[in-house]
Amino acid sequence: MKDFAFYLGIGFTLLGLAYTAVVLFMRGATFGTERRPYVFNGVALILLGISLLARGLGVGNWVIYLLWAMAAYLAIRASREILASRRR
Secondary structure, eight states, X not given: OOOHHHHHHHHHHHHHHHHHHHHHHOOSSSSOSOOHHHHHHHHHHHHHHHHHHHHXXXXXXXXXXXXXXXXXXXXXXXXXXXXXXXXX
C-alpha cells in the first residue's frame, strides 16, 4: 500500500495542472492582463505534488528538499509580482 504522501501528491499535481490550464486558457478579466504570476503558482503546486509523489515512493530527501525550495521560490515570486501589479 502506498503512503498517504503519494496520494496527496497525486491530488496536488492534478490540482496544479487544472489551475494552470484554467489560467492559460480561460478568457476574460479574471486574472488580469498579466497571467505569468498565476502560472508560477500553478507550477509551484505541480512541483509540490511531484515532491509528495517522490516522498511517497521513497526518493532521497535532497531531491524532495530541492523541489520544495523551487516551489517556494516560485510561490514567493508570484506573490510579489501580484502585489506589485496591484500597487500600480
